[in-house]
Amino acid sequence: MVAFDKKTGSIVWKSETDEPGYPSPVAITVNGVRQIVVFSGTMLLSVSPTDGKVLWKYPWKTDWFVNAAVPIFIPSDKIFISTDYGHGAALLRVKTAAVEEIWLTKSMKNHFNSSVIHDGNIYGFDNAILTCIDANTGEEKWQKSGFGKGSLILADGHLIVLGERGQLTLVEATSAEYREKSSAQALQGKCWTQPTLSGGRLYLRNQKEMVCLQIGG
Numbered sequence: 001m002v003a004f005d006k007k008t009g010s011i012v013w014k015s016e017t018d019e020p021g022y023p024s025p026v027a028i029t030v031n032g033v034r035q036i037v038v039f040s041g042t043m044l045l046s047v048s049p050t051d052g053k054v055l056w057k058y059p060w061k062t063d064w065f066v067n068a069a070v071p072i073f074i075p076s077d078k079i080f081i082s083t084d085y086g087h088g089a090a091l092l093r094v095k096t097a098a099v100e101e102i103w104l105t106k107s108m109k110n111h112f113n114s115s116v117i118h119d120g121n122i123y124g125f126d127n128a129i130l131t132c133i134d135a136n137t138g139e140e141k142w143q144k145s146g147f148g149k150g151s152l153i154l155a156d157g158h159l160i161v162l163g164e165r166g167q168l169t170l171v172e173a174t175s176a177e178y179r180e181k182s183s184a185q186a187l188q189g190k191c192w193t194q195p196t197l198s199g200g201r202l203y204l205r206n207q208k209e210m211v212c213l214q215i216g217g
Helices: none
Strands: 002-004 011-014 026-030 033-039 043-047 054-059 072-074 078-083 088-094 099-105 116-118 121-126 129-134 140-144 151-155 158-162 167-172 180-185 196-198 201-205 210-214
Touching: 072 116, 116 151, 121 151, 151 196
Parallel strands: none
Antiparallel strands: 002 011, 026 033, 033 043, 043 054, 072 078, 078 088, 088 099, 116 121, 121 129, 129 140, 151 158, 158 167, 167 180, 196 201, 201 210
């Protein structure tokens, strides 16, 4: 890990060496302690943003070192992580210099796109199946196939789901059951990138082109 001065580009500090992970670092504050959480190829670890000092480590080694989905911070002191290749997911509680497992589950295995949390439930892709689990217990609430290895974002109490082959679907974010509100074929080909929503416009892309859709009133 390396920290750079944003004005000059000079290196401020270097810390730790490991197989690289894919997710972006996540800045969190727990019990008044600011820290940077990094999901590397073999672990989840936390460092001080000022000097790179390691605060804690949690081993999480997967096949081919593929930890890809961004961890979810659940205030005030919890972190959700998930990885595919048969590994699963975990909810962790952050302490001053350590973390402890709250639960482990095989019901959510994010391959590359991240999950979202809403009203105490986590929604994401268990490999190629859209899944809802209880954030407090890890219990599976429902699953829906047919999207392939898709992606999703949360907006206004709904999931905007983009299937692997360009199927765009609006789903109510509820743990009661899978409730589809609308669906349309937005793109063709392989779609592995999460949608982006900004200013009432939804941006989607496949491996060759991008589309912008006006949504809402």
